[in-house]
Amino acid sequence: MFNLQVAQNEMEEEEDKKRRRRDDEARMARASHSRRVIQVVAHRPSRSANTDRSRQRRGKDLLDDYFVRNNAFPDTYFRRRFRMERHLFNKIMIAVCNHDSYFVQKNDAFGVMSLIPEQKIIVALRMLGYGAFADQVDEIAKMEKSTILKSLMRFCSVIEFIYTTEYFWRPAQMDLQRLLKKGEM
Incomplete structure (x- = not known):
């Protein structure tokens, strides 16, 4: 019985780790999507290099x-x-x-x-x-x-x-x- 409970706890921990991993991946995907949206919306053309005019x-x-x-x-x-x-x-x-x-x-x-x-x-x-x-x-x-x-x-x-x-x-x-x-x- 003790082994059954330990195994059940280990399975719950594994499922918990998988759920956290999925949540982290979803959060990263949302963050990366948000970052891409911000980059597209707030994109400014890069400044051209200064010309040496002597x-x-x-x-x-x-x-x-x-x-x-x-x-x-x-x-x-x-x-x-x-x-x-x-x-x-x-x-x-x-x-x-x-x-x-x-x-x-x-x-x-x-x-x-x-x-x-x-x-x-x-x-x-x-x-x-x-x-x-x-x-x-x-x-x-x-x-x-x-x-x-x-x-x-x-x-x-x-x-x-x-x-x-x-x-x-x-x-x-x-x-x-x-x-x-x-x-x-």
């Missing part, structure tokens, strides 16, 4: 071409390319950098130096002066499209803030007459 080299080249003492191009090239004198560009750059820290060069999260102020401002001036698209300027400045557009938007808002009171006024009657006459010609 931004530090392009910034150095830009400084060597236009802004150092023995630059590669004379002042006439600067005026033709950027539609202003170099001293005016420097005045604007200093005012913009003093007003908005976005244009000041600093280290990023990885300790890499960011773009120089000249790069960000030149991009904005190119787009405004020539009506260029961000993709066209990207080839010249070696900057990402989002950075180009952000530079343009921030540059425009800073310029508007700094120079509105100084240069924005209602035209006098004489100015209005002169502009109308010029428009008729």
